[in-house]
Amino acid sequence: MMNKRQAGKNLTLMSVMARFSTEEAAIRYFEAIRWPKGLYCPHCGNADAKRHYSITANRAKKIRPGLHQCADCRLSFTVRLGTVMEDSHVPLNKWLIGFYMMCASKTQVSAVQLQRQLEIGSYSAARFLRHRIRFALMDLFPKSKLDGTIAADETYLDERIHGRGRSYKGNKTPLVSLVERDGRVRSHIVDVVTGKAITRLLKESASDTACLNTDESPLYNATGRHFATHVLVNHSDEEHGRFDHETGRLATANTVE
Ligand SMILES: [Zn+2]
Structure with missing residues (x-):
């Protein structure tokens, strides 16, 4: 994941948007960060590449993009599982650009801004995104040391x-x-x-x-x-x-x- 310095120095909004113009590109990016040594099942830990399968996205059949099926435990998963992006229907490229916006901006980014800029359908979805991104960034740039x-x-x-x-x-x-x-x-x-x-x-x-x-x-x-x-x-x-x-x-x- 990008940090504040990288966001300011090397990346521009245009370059981020060009690179992550599709959700597939963002999924590949998040997967490479989460599974740098190869994908494994987050449910059972199965890391055998021959024992899990990618399932082709199909809107009509409600198959989400980036879905994987584990042959060992039979459960399915995406890179969102167990992250702040879980339980959201907003495409991952919008999440990624949202992360960029909130890292790069010197002032607070409002939910209305995110909704407009990322063309998110509802205000509540944008507010959810903003809340989750803030939560993730809080942990990335901790203000105080753990105590007690x-x-x-x-x-x-x-x-x-x-x-x-x-x-x-x-x-x-x-x-x-x-x-x-x-x-x-x-x-x-x-x-x-x-x-x-x-x-x-x-x-x-x-x-x-x-x-x-x-x-x-x-x-x-x-x-x-x-x-x-x-x-x-x-x-x-x-x-x-x-x-x-x-x-x-x-x-x-x-x-x-
Ligand atoms: Zn499994």
């Missing part, structure tokens, strides 16, 4: 690779997630999961007054010292929440999952 009780965990996207064991990490994208108790979530894709990378990321995203909850992985040993408290949660014991009597806080690394 924060659970941190690392997971690997592209979970299942055909013919490889579960421990194989070559085709997986490491993702470090931080979640505030009842609140904000920050997920970061990292190149390699090392204690150093995690420390840098956590110091950037979370306040040093926070109470950090993690599993017992040694990855978090050094990181923990940068925070007010560091509580270890044992996953193997299926402790879904452990009360820490010293701090009076509930340790819940499971919140991230």
Whole structure:
């Protein structure tokens, strides 16, 4: 996804509109961002290219563009699934140009402006789009650091690779997630999961007054010292929440999952 600097520097509205004149172009673009190492089923994690199929869009049969069918779990999905663009009928190229407009504009972009410029049928659809884009951008340009009780965990996207064991990490994208108790979530894709990378990321995203909850992985040993408290949660014991009597806080690394 474009960031504020790129939007201002390299892109013009004309170039964005020319590049994403069709919804198909925007779908390909979003898919390349979401699945850089090849498409996988977001329902079951099936990453075998021979085990999912693209379905040709057909308006009469109500088949949406960009629809994929998984042969393993039999469920269908599009790149919108699980994103802010889910539950919307507005074509993805309009979403993308909407993102551009709201990134590039120095002032607020109103729902009426979006409705007119993007030729969206109803005001309520435009308002929905604006609300969701603002929500997505809020997370991209966070104003304040996470604080209070924060659970941190690392997971690997592209979970299942055909013919490889579960421990194989070559085709997986490491993702470090931080979640505030009842609140904000920050997920970061990292190149390699090392204690150093995690420390840098956590110091950037979370306040040093926070109470950090993690599993017992040694990855978090050094990181923990940068925070007010560091509580270890044992996953193997299926402790879904452990009360820490010293701090009076509930340790819940499971919140991230
Ligand atoms: Zn599936």
